[in-house]
Amino acid sequence: MHSTREYNFDGLVGPSHNYAGLSFGNVASFSNVKSASNPKQAALQGLAKMRALAARGFAQALLPPQNRPNFRLLRSIGFTGTDAEVLARAYKESPVILACAYSASPMWTANAATVSPSADTQDGRVHFTAANLNNKLHRAFEHAQSARSLRAIFGDEKHFAVHDALPSTPAFGDEGAANHTRLGAYHGAPSVELFVYGRVEFDPSAPSPKRYPARQTLEASQAVARLHGLDAKRTVYVQQNPEVIDQGVFHNDVIAVGNGNVLFYHEQAFANEGESLSQLRRAVAATDADLQALRVDTGQVPIQDAVTSYLFNSQLLTKEGGKMALVIPQECQENRAVSRYLDGLVASGGPIDELIHFDLRQSMRNGGGPACLRLRVALTETEARAMHQGVIMTETLYHRLVQWVEKHYRDHLEPGDLADPQLALEVHAALEELTIILNLPGLYDL
Numbered sequence: 001m002h003s004t005r006e007y008n009f010d011g012l013v014g015p016s017h018n019y020a021g022l023s024f025g026n027v028a029s030f031s032n033v034k035s036a037s038n039p040k041q042a043a044l045q046g047l048a049k050m051r052a053l054a055a056r057g058f059a060q061a062l063l064p065p066q067n068r069p070n071f072r073l074l075r076s077i078g079f080t081g082t083d084a085e086v087l088a089r090a091y092k093e094s095p096v097i098l099a100c101a102y103s104a105s106p107m108w109t110a111n112a113a114t115v116s117p118s119a120d121t122q123d124g125r126v127h128f129t130a131a132n133l134n135n136k137l138h139r140a141f142e143h144a145q146s147a148r149s150l151r152a153i154f155g156d157e158k159h160f161a162v163h164d165a166l167p168s169t170p171a172f173g174d175e176g177a178a179n180h181t182r183l184g185a186y187h188g189a190p191s192v193e194l195f196v197y198g199r200v201e202f203d204p205s206a207p208s209p210k211r212y213p214a215r216q217t218l219e220a221s222q223a224v225a226r227l228h229g230l231d232a233k234r235t236v237y238v239q240q241n242p243e244v245i246d247q248g249v250f251h252n253d254v255i256a257v258g259n260g261n262v263l264f265y266h267e268q269a270f271a272n273e274g275e276s277l278s279q280l281r282r283a284v285a286a287t288d289a290d291l292q293a294l295r296v297d298t299g300q301v302p303i304q305d306a307v308t309s310y311l312f313n314s315q316l317l318t319k320e321g322g323k324m325a326l327v328i329p330q331e332c333q334e335n336r337a338v339s340r341y342l343d344g345l346v347a348s349g350g351p352i353d354e355l356i357h358f359d360l361r362q363s364m365r366n367g368g369g370p371a372c373l374r375l376r377v378a379l380t381e382t383e384a385r386a387m388h389q390g391v392i393m394t395e396t397l398y399h400r401l402v403q404w405v406e407k408h409y410r411d412h413l414e415p416g417d418l419a420d421p422q423l424a425l426e427v428h429a430a431l432e433e434l435t436i437i438l439n440l441p442g443l444y445d446l
């Protein structure tokens with residue numbers, strides 16, 4: 001039973017990674033708008049994280065980038081002609097929409113889907129629902145390829161069910177696993193699935209943020225739980241604190257992370273902390289596990305520091321022996337309050353006894369930390385064997401992908417470069433080769 005392992009599927013950063021300021025409510029995205037990006041470095045930073053965690057013995061895999069630019073989007077809104085003409089006209093008339101069509105945002109695979117492992121579902125299969133991400137134009141078209149990629153990897157319907165995204169309308173705003181976490185005794189145990197929503201479409205009296213959008217609705221979370229066949233006794237919905245959404249906490253994974261029986265969270269994370277925690281504690285106790293809440297208070301880490309350092313956008317990974325490592329971005333060490341807090345945390349004798357830090361600056365500048373970059377999929381041994389093996393991170397795959405990045409990626413991309421028709425051809429060539437490397441022919445609708 002304990003043979004179930006949590007695979008982390010990191011997003012391989014695509015060749016068009018750029019800073020377009022497309023995510024209102026995401027402070028990093030907004031403050032780095034139009035600065036030059038380095039797609040090559042971004043991809044190498046992500047690969048270095050995958051390699052290091054795989055080398056440590058954690059189960060590590062990847063999800064491929066998506067084809068860009070999204071010509072279907074550009075043509076559907078009236079940009080016609082050859083591909084080069086479409087790009088030239090879009091750049092002239094609406095550079096921001098061209099940037100949307102070029103966004104490498106699928107790298108943040110925590111938003112690709114919500115995943116329920118087989119131990120939690122009624123039919124005993126692993127369920128995935130692609131997230132519609134309908135709050136942002138540049139992300140609202142990801143779900144089609146996300147579902148396609150997931151089906152290419154988890155195609156065995158005996159073990160896996162991949163659901164299409166929920167209807168793409170504000171009532172069903174769904175941001176995937178970034179607002180979802182599991183709590184239980186161990187990865188293979190039937191566990192509590194915690195859904196954190198930002199607003200309720202059909203209850204105008206529920207609190208909602210004033211400044212920035214709440215991307216996830218309760219209605220969407222409930223729909224995902226239904227599709228996955230979750231047990232109501234092990235499903236908990238809590239509302240995110242609208243006041244922290246207004247301070248830049250655009251997903252729950254910017255303010256809380258759970259693993260095993262541990263919930264690491266900020267005291268301001270939830271609209272009603274006391275009630276949320278007792279609800280969760282009761283549900284977890286019913287699975288015969290004991291919730292261990294690691295609460296960080298505002299005096300230790302103010303919200304602003306949590307947002308700039310991405311302390312809670314860390315990965316909490318169970319090591320052999322049961323202790324946990326916290327995988328953090330290097331920004332946590334550069335922030336005084338946060339690094340002081342972390343020193344105390346690992347010295348405290350609690351469940352977390354190690355920090356593993358990475359330089360993920362390229363992704364961080366768009367508001368994506370270690371946890372944003374990965375989708376967790378807990379798999380039994382049988383399920384792990386049934387998935388496509390070509391995406392599992394190994395030393396060989398790592399070296400092959402580094403070579404591929406070196407060959408195809410630019411090291412400098414500015415807004416004006418998106419008008420260059422050559423860039424579209426480069427992306428296309430890179431992805432064609434990638435389907436061979438990953439042994440996923442037909443992955444894209446090229």
Ligand SMILES: NCCC[C@H](NC(=O)CCC(=O)O)C(=O)O
Nearest residue numbers: 019020021022023026029108372
């Ligand atoms: N989970 C982290 C997601 C980060 C992502 N940023 C972006 O899309 C920024 C893109 C840009 O501004 O170029 C978002 O906000 O959804």
